Amino acid sequence: MKINRIKDNDIANGFGITMSIWTQGCPHHCKGCFNGETWSFEDGTEFTKDDLYYILDNINKHGIKRDLSILGGEPLCPENIDGVINLSKTFKEKYPEKKIYLWTGYVVEEFNEIQKKVFEYVDILVDGKFEQGKKKLSLTMRGSSNQRVIDVKKSIEKNKLILLDIDNK
Template sequence: MVGRIHSLETMGTVDGPGVRMVLFLQGCPMRCAYCHNPDTWDPQQGTNITIDEVWAQFERNQSFYKHGGLTVTGGEALMQLPFVIELFKYFKDRGIHTCLDTSGIYFDENRHEIYEALMAVTDLVILDIKEIDDTKHIALTGQSNQQILKFARFIDNYNIPIWIRHVVVPTITDNADRWYRLGFFIGRLKNLETIDCLPYHVMGKSKYEEMGITYPLKCVPPATKALASKASAVVAEGIKAYRRHWWSPLNYSSTEKVI
């Protein structure tokens, strides 16, 4: 089984629990205006890698991964679903924690069996929800969010922990009403563990220049940590509102962590 990767990071610390090896797969159908990895878009680019080669790289640093594991991200990881399933199966058989970092855009409810196979070998899903409003989502990414929201519900049926990520972009995703709606939607996910509202940054801008691509947000300033914290608080209020109506009362230790 061969996958096509953009790159491999041996010591990732923000893509799941502990220190992790992070595999960035090549290819993505989304065109997020704030994407900082446009070099992952083209599925024909990148480098081939086998599962044995991934394992050999992991094994060299395995002592560092004691409380971590393997994260597969992108690009969009679901574009190479058979490879991800076989890779996760290989690592799970060796007792390694597996994490899927995805936008969920490729989810197809008609391919239930293959997604069920993915869930069987996945320990954690980090799901990026770019925008809760579908019209805004299309404007931001070029794609509808409907399959993404369906995938969130699908994951939740398999008792797999879910971390939600949302990028806060001034003047674009900077909207309290939609943050609240995002919280109200993810409040139904019984396996939700963490909400991470990330401040938009411009570190990928130079890649666009190198590739001769116009950067879509060249007039948009980076988001402050204060704005991201505000978003986290509003999303948490949306979660609470949903659960007050539909669930028994829950305790919240902070605006970002759901207990």
């Protein structure tokens, strides 16, 4: 798994404050992507144990209660998925009360068996590629109206896809 950056205090990607990690490398190449520097699989740095411990040790730094957001790039592509699962699992073992948010360009109905493992750890998942023709600036936590904000825990509980209607559409 490669990463582009870690941001200690992020108020744009989740409800409240999150520590956010951008994975490096994206196969989707959505037209109009605002995050083009995360596309290349050659750039970025390997996610190390030090990065993992940094997240675990600093998630409550200065008394601020943060959740964790995992963005991209593409966290669930073959190059990054194992690292993302390991990070999510380790994080939830230490902080079961904290939320994990995850953004992916894949849609959940097409997840392979490995990608489905993130359902065990992720609370809120935003899926789908950015579609420029469906771009809407007023949307919360996503750029285009095809993207869905999925309540993973409730979806598992109800055995059907439960979306968060955060924009009162």
